[in-house]
Amino acid sequence: MSLVQQLARTAATMAKGHLVTLRELFRKPMTIHYPDEPVPHPVGFRSIPVLKVNEESGKLNCTACGLCARSCPPAIIFVESFIGEDGRRKQWPAKFDLDLSRCMVCNLCVEACPFDALEMSEDAELSAYTIEDLYFTMDELAALWKTSRSVRIAGGQKV
């Protein structure tokens, strides 16, 4: 390749590259001003498993069977069933805690639940200053279910 050819080629490729950046200069930026503007999540966005409250009775659907805790890979769900005054296990939880700081948001607990008691919330704005604040108790998880949109996706349904 002669010097002139090479120079022409160089100039042409450089000009093309500069045209690309110039074109973008006059385009509308794609920035979303996040804290001011909300970022919509699609249905099924996974953020944290929350406890579903039964619409009619106002109680949790959870029966404290512990399947979610057993399916959880990092073992961060802590369930205990309620012990009644007669000393028997009741069908609702006394404790249902979740350590979000170690949660890998894999949806396995939701899929494991046979009682439709767990759902995936899409509230992703859960950051906290200390790691202790990422430890969610049963009441907090139920409150999260009420305030945010949650869905249960499992078993091959269409999204």
Added chain:
Amino acid sequence: MKGVGAVAEHPKLQGVYSPEEAAQAAREGTVEPLTINLGPQHPSTHGVLRVITTLDGETVLKADPDIGYLHRNWEKIVESWHYPQIVPFSDRNDYLSAIFNEWLVCRAVEEAMGIELTERAQVLRTVFAELNRLVSHQMWFGTYAMDIGAFTPFLYALRDREWAYDLFEKATGARQLYAYFRIGGLRNDVSDAWVQELRDYLDYFEREAYPAYMDLLYNNEIFRVRSEGVGVVPKEVAIAYGASGPMLRASGVRHDIRRVERYGVYDRCDFDIPVGKNGDNLDRATVRMKEMIESIKIIRQCLDMLPEGEVFSPKTPRVIKVPEGDWYVRVESPRGEIGLWLVSTGGLQPYRMKWRAPSFVNLQLLNYMTRGEKIADLIASLGTIDIILGEVDR
């Protein structure tokens, strides 16, 4: 060991000090090598990689990658986990192309248990894998541009990746660590609207984004002179080091697991395997740029043949119990061959899971590629290896 012989005879090393010669020269006082730690905190090591580099001025005498900063004991942890639990954790290995990790684990267990997937699940798995390959190569394009000093292509790549991630988000619920494949199929199905949006995205990428990449960086003369003849890996050396993926194909070896093994629906798709000639940075870039187009071709064919039906195999047992034995399965990821050696003694948990990470194997070539070249080429060559430290260290 023909290949290993070629390592020493390679003409690039003529007239360049070996580390021993450099040490000898340092004793005699003729040259004083400068040892510099690139990383673990460095703008261009793609994570936490430390490269102990010995320099003679600007020339690299030796580049010694020091890994392990991101080690989190993947292989040992999964030995105490049930098989379905391993799938989401495998996402964390190669986090830029997580689908391939999931596919690998699922394939291993499915193969061991003899689970037949439904047709729709097979096609969708291929679609997701190729979309992930496209996204991963876009990310490579951006980071390589940044490695050779151009910042704008990086942001264009991220911008175009965003739409693909939105698609992933809609289908799987997460943007990067999908946890989408299940042993026996997929977690959920996709809607027709999603399929249409995917087609729109592919059209957009092919019509607008890709030509801009080509004009902005790939055809640029500075990019050419920076990449041509740099980081050369001859065919024999690439094979001897066990390189795979674009690293191997750029050296002129037409080897692709998608063709070698039967998985997904690749055997029914019509696509090319781009190969390079010289094995330099330019060839590796070319191979990856062409693979983006091939991925789009595969996705389009898959979407055309997408059948109706279930995505989760009804015959999958509720309890995943792998019989005794061992299996080696592999999948072609954007970085090369990921392999999984699964040893089972029968039961709910694996006895051993050995992960063959392509980045780990490819990274070994760094010293060979960069000896005798400039420090700027070291960064560029590291960029074309396209390492993911999560996968290197596991």
Added chain:
Amino acid sequence: MQPEWMAPWLWTLILAVVKTIVVIAFVSLNAAVLIWLERKVSGHMQNRVGPLRVGGPAGILQSVADIIKLLAKEDFVPQRGDRWIWWLAPSVAFAPAFLVFWVLPFGPHLVVEDFNVGLIFITAVTSFTLLSIFMAGWGSNDKYSLIGAMRAGAQLFSYEIPMAMALVAVALATGTLNLTAIVEKQRHMWLIVPQILAFLVFYISSVAELNRTPFDLAEAESELVAGYHTEYSGIRWSMFFFAEYTNLLTSSALAAILFLGGWHGPWLPGWAWLLIKTYLLVFVGMWIRWTLPRVRIDQLMDLGWKFLLPVSLVNIAATGLYLVVVR
């Protein structure tokens, strides 16, 4: 102008102080605007919006906020560095950038010091930049800084020569070294028309002198972290930053004065024309920076010595031949 009662030395002193303050104010203001402009231009080129929050919808006061932030930052001093050299380097970096302004004419009489060897003064003063970079690299006692400084030494030294050769062609064509006179000679035709080669050589070399992409090897973020100013923080780092943008402004203004007819232009006042031309060249510099990848050190040397220098020499020969034949 000098009042009768005042001693001459006092008058000179007052004049010098006032001039210095004016030039520093002008230069600082422009540098602040340039920093904002670069962030805005690069942002929009990359489909972003750039600074937005401080000072109205366009974030015009971002530089002010940055200066306040940088002033409040910890001044980190490397313990094993060469302390005096390390301390001096930012000031040395700032001085030449601002000294060049001394001789740049903004109008027929709008010049701080109408120096009759202005061109030589400029080539002499801009060489100081190299010194400051080398001081910073050496004083930091850091490997990245040292490599950056070595690169800068090779690069700035090599590009000084084609740049000076381009200026020689200008001096030949106009027959003067005085910048005001050079602009006056361009009343009918801008110098870029006969001296297009000199302009290209000058512009490429000045981009290289400024350490901007594609020639930002001394900083080379992806290789050398931040090159020669890796160890600097806070206000000292910002002085390098300011010097960089002042240099951008001066070299663009110089190119506008030497090749684009300086203050000549219809309707608008002369200084406005010069500012428009300067900012146009500044924009081109930013445009280049945010488009191209970086070259390698050996390619940089090749370009300087094997291409730009011969081209500028040929240009000088052609100019000389033309002058001999025509006159």
